[in-house]
Amino acid sequence: MPRYNPATIERKWQKYWEENRTFATPRLPAGEKLYVLDMFPYPSGDGLHVGHPEGYTATDIVSRYQRMRGKCVMHPMGWDAFGLPAEQHAKRTGTHPRITTERNIANFRRQLKMIGFSYDWQRELATTDLEYFRWTQFIFLVLYDTWFDPGEERGRPIAELPIPDEVAAEGEDAVRRYRDEHRLAYQLEAPVNWCPALGTVLANEEVVGGVSERGGHPVVRIPMRQWMLRITAYADRLERDLDLLDWSESIKALQRNWIGRSTGAEVDFFIGSRPAPDGMPSQEEFEQFVVERIQGRGFPSRPGADVLRVYTTRPDTLFGATYMVIAPEHPFVQRLTLPEHADAVRVYCEQASRKSDLDRTDLAKEKTGVFTGSYAVNPVNGKAIPIWVADYVLISYGTGAIMAVPAHDTRDFEFARQYGLPIVAVVDPGDQEGVDRRAVLAGQAPFTGDGTAIASGRFTGLATAEFKKAITEDLEHKGLGRFAVNYKLRDWLFSRQHFWGEPFPVLHELDDQGNPTGRTVALRPDELPVDLPEEMAFDASHDRPEPPLEKAPASWLYVTRDGRRYKRETNTMPQWAGSCWYYLRFLDPHNDKALVDPEVEKAWMPVDLYVGGAEHAVLHLLYARFWHKVLYDRGYVSTPEPFMKLVNQGMILGEMEFTGYQDAAGNWVSASEAKRHPEGLRPVKLDASDVEKREEGFVLKADPNIRIESRAYKMSKSRGNVVNPDHIVRDYGADSLRLYEMFMGPLEAVKPWSMEGVNGVRGFLDRVWRMVVDQHAEQMALNPAVQPLAPSAEQNRVLHKTIKAVTEDIEQMAFNTAIARMMEFVNFFLKQDPRPKSCMETFVLLLSPFAPHIAEELWQLLGHDQTLAYHPWPACDEDALREETIEIPVQINGKLRGRIQVPSDADPEVIDHTARENPRIASYLEGKTVVKTIVVPRRLVNYVLKG
RNA sequence: GUCGGCGUGGCGGAAUAGGCAGACGCUGGAGACUUAAAAUCUCCUCCCCGUAAGGGGGUGAGGGUUCGAGUCCCUCCGCCGACACCA
Structure with missing residues (x-):
């Protein structure tokens, strides 16, 4: 009784494929290659989710199809296995994260094999394998050894960094510091996003609206020494090279948006060479400053102490700047604050520093700020304008200072209204839909669009775009400003206070007393890998941002090298690190001489098809592209981009649910009503048989006046709608x-x-x-x-x-x-x-x-x-498709009135003739004048009648 | 608010390039087989009028282009996603 019994035949063929190594891929492609890649999963304790096999089945179909088409297909799978859950599990149970991770991987592997994917399992890897993260550490050394040459727009070895004479003159330490400042991997003492609940510092990108992206826990800012990666140096190339890629426009838009390139100008506002008692820079000094800039020094690459440098995308509104704002963290805050304002400014800045990002970006919030007592001089008209401190200006963007043009910027407008600052219109919007021109000109409403310049000296009358160009050139000429580009993208905060991550291949020098000297040295590639210590006590209390590795055994923590004592770096790398280059390692997973053999890399790269969830649309893909470009610049890979075609699979939701609402007394309440006043109402899950469709929605069968909510929800344990x-x-x-x-x-x-x-x-x-x-x-x-x-x-x-x-x-x-x-x-x-x-x-x-x-x-x-x-894929024989006769529709005035049978290759005259002979059509045409006849061979006939 | 995507039967969704709207599947209904049920098979299943033949309407709403619009253009509404004081 051979009925279809999947359990038997699936096991049988999985065994066959495994024993025959059916899907083993050769080291180098035989014939045309195709690299088909899945975003490898994090092997969580919950096992596979139905979302995983969605993308994996799609790539498996493509892989199997293309093998039958004769392509040599690379289709590997592995594990993104570092991550917080295994570490948190360790804190609860004392089980080493490696044990938990291996157990989870075994379960994931079993589940994927059970679905019959045609992976080459010989290439399986996990980011937690010592032999894998050895090369992750190696790539970190490459980043550490690289500086970005802005002239050539590429990364180069740090040894090739030109050292300015004045730095060289200061000695070896100065040169070392200068190099460290230019490396793509650098250290920074900076306020970081400490998340007490997760016990870690998060990247800016992992903080959304002031809470952690994962779990939604509060985040506070505290200063700490951190490793950063200079991804901003590659911002332009990361944006530009999107054009090379076959990705959906929406993903490209997401990345462009994230990079957030904007163009404008940097402008120096004179504040005096030393603080003035009344906060007002003297007029003579300003004039002298301008003359010096024009005649000699030009626009300095870094602003001196006598100016406040701002970044603006609207240099054409310079004449409308009525005040300035600096961020609370701006280094000039103290210097600009007059004694009588000192208390207020200090209190304000302290409050700002305590605020989380959530508080600072709170939507409904009114803008706040304090006056410093000082003034800056507008270089275009010599007018002194007050300098304020306000937290709506961010230290991390642009120069951390702005010129405020309340007439033409919504934020500045709100702030000016709040504190009674003057509003001067300098752009005439003219007649535009939805713009109240009179209100704008009277300073009663902000206008942020393009228009015509007014009250702008000799620039008056210029259109916005022309004005921008003209005034930037003018400022550049006078050494008072320059064209500038800015990005929303920030450098990548690359260290984490985790145990379960890749250790940095970095040592910190200690003096005779065992205190850090501040000098950092990187390990040599032949000193890799740096493994994690086996013996670790996993401490449940981890309420300070101190890395767990600080408690590692001394034998791991301290190193003597060339007679000097060093302490290892105790931060570890973020989970992103391992997933930044796994697609390269799949090509050559057992190579112990190189991260990938160049011959193999050249033969297989780039990835032809990459499929995964849209949740990685920004971070993973941007980070991986960044690393790839650095590896490209340094000659480790041969393609400028890693992933040629990208497809994002959509999320799979739980089964459709019907929800009704009942009040405390058990009376039904319409869903729309419940949405407005959810207080005291109880959602009740309903069966499909209890509801019916009425017009625009579902209603209760028992009472059609009660509207029912119908929708599918994201699968979650708490909802109980997860499909295993x-x-x-x-x-x-x-x-x-x-x-x-x-x-x-x-x-x-x-x-x-x-x-x-x-x-x-x-x-x-x-x-x-x-x-x-x-x-x-x-x-x-x-x-x-x-x-x-x-x-x-x-x-x-x-x-x-x-x-x-x-x-x-x-x-x-x-x-x-x-x-x-x-x-x-x-x-x-x-x-x-x-x-x-x-x-x-x-x-x-x-x-x-x-x-x-x-x-x-x-x-x-x-x-x-x-x-x-x-087996070769079946070929389509076009001749076999040909039909003797075909049926085509006949329309009268665009309405379907009949069908006729005609030879498939009939020409328009024959079709027209056949249609007119059709009795039904003939009766419609009788007594009418055909104004127009449209015959589309093989498609349709349409008669347009008069009257 | 800005950017991106999407609105088609009871449900998931089809519809080359502007040319028969609703393929395929599910659900539901009727029937066949069976002692019965399951399984299987056959037919029906967008809405309205009509016993039928047939007719009318219909792709979120309104308008436009066209012989012809789910598809192209404009305005609006709704849903989903991303970003969110980036000067």
């Missing part, structure tokens, strides 16, 4: 899981899970099985209808239509429609008796990338003793 792939495979089979995940809808769409849908595709596979297999036989045998006959013309047409559609759909990654076409094939051939064996064979090949286990089983039954994994 283990259960699906157990109850329906891996092929059904794969097929359903692809049939749900377009790969990139967000879509809800449906158990009934899984059951539906299982029904399809059952039908496929019955189409080929004799269910009534004792042993595996062909269905008696399957005969070694030549197909009829119609059978052949259906077959080749299916080949064509499935092939095109796979090429476009439209897997849902490919499956629909195969369903149509089965619906047709189940009714055919006899069914030509050759049609069955071809169909099995088409099905195999989607449902490889059942396909292999049927292929074997059809008489083949080799895997179909490398």
Whole structure:
């Protein structure tokens, strides 16, 4: 009784593939290569989620398809295995994170193998393998050894950094410091985002709205020594090279937005060479300053103590600057504060420093600030304007100081209103829709768009764009300003206070007393790897931002090298580090001489298709591209970009849910009402049979006045709507899981899970099985209808239509429609008796990338003793598609009024003639004048009538 | 607020290049087989009028271009996602 039993055949073929190393990939591609990559998973303790196999099935289909097309496919899998959960587990239980991690990896590996993905498991790697992170540390040394040459726009060895004479004259220490300041990996004492709940410092990117991106815990800012990576040096190239990539415009937009390039000007406002008692720089000094700039020194690369340098994207509004603002952390705060304002300023800055980012960006918040008592002189008109301190100016962007133009900037406008500062319009908006010109000119409303300059000296009358150019050139000429570019992107905070991460290959020198001298040295590549200490006590109390490795055994922590004592760096690298280059290591995972053999790298790179979740659209992809570019500059890789084509799979939500609301007394309340006043209401989960559709939404069957909320939610443990792939495979089979995940809808769409849908595709596979297999036989045998006959013309047409559609759909990654076409094939051939064996064979090949286990089983039954994994993909015979006659619709005034049969190659005259002869059409045309006849061969006929 | 994406039956979704809206699947209904149930098979399933033949309407709303619009253009509404004082 050979019924379709996935449990048996899936195990059988997985064993076959493993024993025969069916999917092993050669060191160098034989023939045309294709590198198909999944974003490797973090092996969490919860195991695989149905979201994982979505992208993995898509890439597996492409991989299997392309192997059959003769491509040499690289398709590896590994583990992004460093991470906080294993460490937190260690704190609770004392189990070493390595143990937990290995256990989780084993579970993930089991689950992925159970779904039948065609990975080359010989290439499996984990970022936590010593032999892997040895090379992560090596890449850190490359970053440490590199400076960015802005002239050549590329990273170069630090030894090639030109040392200015005045630095060289100061001696060896000065040169060392100068180099350290230019490395791509550098240290910085800076306020960091300490998250007490997670026990770590977070990157700026990991803090969203003042709370941690993961878990939503509060974040406070405290100063700490940190490792930073100079990603900002590559901002321009990271933005520009997006043009080389076949990525969706929305992901590119996300990255561009994140990089946030803006252009404008830097301008120096004179504040006097020393503080004046009344805060007012003297007029003579200002004039002297201007003359000096014009005649001699020009615009200094770094601002001196006599100016406040600002960055603006609107140099054309310089004449409208009525005050200035510096960030509370700006180094000039003290110097600019007059004694009578000192208390207020000190209090304000202290408050600002205590505020989390959340408080500082609070939406509804009114703007706050204090006056320093000092003034700066506007270089374009010599007017002195007051300098304020306010936290709406960020120290980390631009120069940390702005010129405020309240008439033409919303934020400045709000602030000026708040503190009664003057508002002077210098841009006339003219007549624009939605702009109250009179209010703008009267300083009663801000206008931030482009217009025509007014009250701007000799620039008056210029259009915004021209003005910007003209005044920037003028300022540049006078040495008072210069063209400037800024980015929202910040340097990458690269150290974490974790145990479970890659140790830095860095030593800190100690003096005779055992105190740090402040000198840092990097290890030599031959001193790698630096492993984590085995013996560690995992301390549950970790409420200070002190790295756990501070408590490592002294034997690990202290190193003597060339007679000097050193202490190891105790920070570790963030989880991103390992995932920044794993795609390179897959190519050559066991190489102990190099991170990747250049010959191998050249042969396989770049990644041709990269599939993963949109949650990595910004950070992972930006970081990986950054590292790749540094490796490119330093000659380790041959391509400027790592990932040519990127596809983001959409999230899979839980099953659709109906929710009604009841008040305390148990009365139903409409969902729309509940949204406005949720107090005291209780959500009640309803069954689909309790609700019905009425007009624009669902209502309670028992009371149609009550509206019901219907939507699918993100899967979560707390909601109890998580679907476990283990259960699906157990109850329906891996092929059904794969097929359903692809049939749900377009790969990139967000879509809800449906158990009934899984059951539906299982029904399809059952039908496929019955189409080929004799269910009534004792042993595996062909269905008696399957005969070694030549197909009829119609059978052949259906077959080749299916080949064509499935092939095109796979090429476009439209897997849902490919499956629909195969369903149509089965619906047709189940009714055919006899069914030509050759049609069955071809169909099995088409099905195999989607449902490889059942396909292999049927292929074997059809008489083949080799895997179909490398069997040539079926070719479509266009001749077989040709039909003798086709049906085309006939319209009258655009309305469908009939159909006619015509020869498929009929020309317009024949079609027109046939249509007019059709009795139904003829009756419509009778007595009317045909004004126009449209005949589209093979498509339709349309008659336009008069009257 | 800014940027990006999306609005099609009871549900998931199809619809080359502007050319028959609703492929395929689910759900629901009717029937066949069966002692019965499951499984399987057949038919129906966008809405309205009509016994039917047929007719009318319909792709978030309104307008436009066109012989013809789900598809192109404009305005608006709604949902989802990202960013959010970046000067």
